[in-house]
Amino acid sequence: MIEIELLEKYDAVRKRYKKSEIIFEIDHLATHYYQITSGAVKMNNYNDEGREFIQGIFYANQSFGEPPLFLDRTYPANAEAVEDSELLCISKNNFLKLINENPSVSIKIIEVLAQRLHYKSVMAAEISTHDSEHRLLQLFDYSISYFNFIKDENGYAIDLTRQQIGDLTGLRVETVIRTIKTLEKKGELKIINRKVYR
Amino acid sequence: MIEIELLEKYDAVRKRYKKSEIIFEIDHLATHYYQITSGAVKMNNYNDEGREFIQGIFYANQSFGEPPLFLDRTYPANAEAVEDSELLCISKNNFLKLINENPSVSIKIIEVLAQRLHYKSVMAAEISTHDSEHRLLQLFDYSISYFNFIKDENGYAIDLTRQQIGDLTGLRVETVIRTIKTLEKKGELKIINRKVYR
DNA sequence: GTGCCCATATGACCTATGTCATAAATAATT
DNA sequence: AATTATTTATGACATAGGTCATATGGGCAC
CATH class of the missing domain: 1.10.10.10 (Winged helix-like DNA-binding domain superfamily/Winged helix DNA-binding domain)
Known part of the structure; x- marks a missing residue:
């Protein structure tokens, strides 16, 4: 979670999403950094038969969908509001600028990604064995x-x-x-x- | 991958591991940053019946096992050499110092973690649906x-x-x-x- | 307060993948 | 060259979890 005041310095915009509304779609390029101020968001995939897999559910003060901002890759999953939600969004450019100008934030991002990798490692082993x-x-x-x-x-x-x-x-x-x-x-x-x- | 000269400035030590040798074990605290100079390493879990799950395989110039260095958590898996390998190791303290003193490295770390999260997201959806x-x-x-x-x-x-x-x-x-x-x-x-x- | 939409529930049956046994081919070690 | 270990391969059979059908109860919109 990045401080709201700091996000606002980099032109953060508040956006509201209704329950079930799509925030971004799989295979699209990442254009923004998203942080939840209220509500909840899930990231998910559907297979060819429409079966869903939920990558994770994110709540207030958490961010999601950052990895593709740092890679030359598209989103590996969709993001959808699971309840009415409010997000703080900043553009990719502003986000990268923010990180470069605030080294302590990059440490914070590392911690968030590390946390999420830990969850994925545990669940992957769980699901497969x-x-x-x-x-x-x-x-x-x-x-x-x-x-x-x-x-x-x-x-x-x-x-x-x-x-x-x-x-x-x-x-x-x-x-x-x-x-x-x-x-x-x-x-x-x-x-x-x-x-x-x- | 962090430049070898930079790692050496922070007292990196070269360590050799024979095929099948264990580098670290699940549930242990992270004490070092590891980067492969030659060989290959797998991270894996075993369930109660001894069935294995491989989290990932890492090759020359890749690092592994960084997340717990940033978290108050133990390793979620073991690391084992899959062939004779040579690693560059630096202590947790030196690693954190290195990152703090070299902001460009922290961006690099973010990219590595983002890459790995991407792989895990793709494979998790794949394995479950x-x-x-x-x-x-x-x-x-x-x-x-x-x-x-x-x-x-x-x-x-x-x-x-x-x-x-x-x-x-x-x-x-x-x-x-x-x-x-x-x-x-x-x-x-x-x-x-x-x-x-x- | 009726109607509709979900979430929870349960039974009967099905199938992809796992399990177990066994073997041959190849690689590694002595 | 002989021995041992590992990897690939195949068949017979078992089963956890999936599929499908059907039902019930709660929440909420009108």
């Missing part, structure tokens, strides 16, 4: 520390739909539903009012 | 541009064993062997002398 129960628990535990989930008297509330959980772990909704039930029976999590607590 | 044929072709095509594969009269030689291909894509050797044969029949690649060309 573990069974559904293990995958879900790993996602929940990682999300609790990585996303901004809230703890109440029942534990941490996993604020994701079954469909989203499936799309994040490469499983189908039905499998997620069945696996969550099994995990509940095993005492690994609670289902209260259809919501998952861990 | 595509069938084995698609996964292999994607890995081959990405590897050709991302790794240092060589083109000859038969096309690009995929310098990976069937086992490594499986471990990179979350498939078993037998499946890789069968899928490669199918792809050959479909004319998507060539098998010459057991070697895959694309």
